[in-house]
Amino acid sequence: MKFVLTHEKIVKIVVFLILFCTYILPTAEISAENIYGPPKAIFVAGIFIMYILTFKKCSLKELLFGILVVFMTIYTKEINYLMFITIMFLDKLIEYKDYIKKYLKKSNILYICLIFTLLYSALYFGQNNRYAHTSIKEINQSGLAIFCLGVLLFQKNRKIAVFTLAFGCLTLSRSYLLAIACMLIFKTNFAKKIFTEKIISKLNYTNLTIISSIGLFLLGIFYIMQYKMGNIVFGSNEVNRLFTLLDLSNFFRFSAVIIVVLCFKNNLSKLLTGITDAEYIEFGQATANELGIIYRVTVPHNLFFSHLKIYGIFAVFEIMYTSSILKKITNSNNFGIYIGIALYSILLGAGFYSYWLYLSVFVLIANMGEVELNEKEKLNNC
Secondary structure, eight states, rough: OOOOOOOOHHHHHHHHHHHHIISSOHHHHOSSOOOOHHHHHHHHHHHHHHHHHHHHOHHHHHHHHHHHHHHHHHHHTTTTGGGGHHHHHHHGGGGGHHHHHHHHHSSSSSHHHHHHHHHHHTTTGGGGOOOOOOOOOOOHHHHHHHHHHHHHHTTOOHHHHHHHHHHHGGGOOHHHHHHHHHHTTTSSSEEEEEEHHHHHHHHHHHHHHHHHHHHHHHHHHHHHHHHHHHOBBOOOOHHTTTTTTHHHHHHHHHHHHHHHHHHHOTTTTTHOOOHHHHHHHHHHHHHHHHHTTOOOOOOOOSSSHHHHHHHHHHHHHHHHHHHHTTTTTOOTTTHHHHHHHHHHHTTTTTTTHHHHHHHHHHHHHHHHHHHHHHHHHHHHHH
C-alpha cells in the first residue's frame, strides 16, 4: 500500500512533533547543560525533513529569506541559522488551519500532554519552591507551556482547561499570572469594543517589538538609576518576588538590555555577526564598569535583544517574518492570548521562537473562532 503524504497527515505529524518536544520529551533529564539542545535538534530535523518532502514552490518572501539564511550560515560558519528555515515551513503550514484545529479538537494528544505535565510536576515538586512544572523544568518556560496547554484544552473540555490553567498558578510565575490576566481582560466586551480588528492589525508583532524595545530600554535606564540610588532589593523569597518589582532579578534582566546596546555601540562590526558568549562576558564587564553597576552575565530576557546579541541585525528580519505569519491568525477572539504569549517573548525571551513559535501558532489558530477563520481564508485567497 502506497503511503501518500496528504495535508492532513502533514498536520498530524507536525502537531505531534511539537507537542512531543514541549510536553513529553524529558528535556531536563537529558540536557542538563543546554535545556534547549535535544528538543530543538529533534524539532529542526523533523521540520526540515517535512519541508523537503513537501516542497513544491516558494514565494518571493520565502526565497529572499532562504537566501539570507544560507548566506549568514556560510558567512558566520554558524549552523544555528539553518533553524530559521522552520519559520518558512510554518508560513506554509498555516494554510491548513482547518486541519490543525480539527486535529487538536478530536485527538486525545492534549490529554496525554496534561498527564505528562502532572507527572513532571510530581517529579520536580517543591524544587526552587515551585509546585508546577513541565518536562523542561525551568519555571518560566513551564509556565508558558502550561498556559498554552490550558488554552488548547478549552477546545475539548472546559472544566479540564480551567483546572489546567489554575494548576499553572502553582508555578508562582509573574509572567504566567500576567498571561492569564491578559486572556481574561481581552475577553471582556469592553476590551473588544476598544481593540477592533483595525487596531489589532496595527499591534502586529513587529510594532509590538518596536514599542517594547523602547520601553525596555527606558526600564533599563530606570533600574540602573534605582541601583545607584540604593533602592534595589538584594534578597527576596519566591512568594515575595510576585509583589516586588525592584529586586535584583529584575535589575539584571532590564540592565542587560542597556549592556547589549552599548556593546554593539562600541563594536559596530558585530551587528552583522552577533556577539559570542565569550565576547559578551568581556564586553559586558567593561560596559558595566563604565556604568558603575554590578555585573552578572545575564542575556537579555527579551527575544529581540537576545537574538540581536546572538545573530546581529538578522534578528530584525526574523521578527518581520514571524510577524507576517502571526498577523494572519490574530483577531479579536484570540488577541488576549496573543498578547499574553507576546509578553513572554518581550519579558522572558520565549514564545515566538523555535518549537514554541509553532505551539503559539497552534494555540492562536485553535482560538480564532469559526467565522473569523473562514473570513481569514477568503482574504488570503484573494
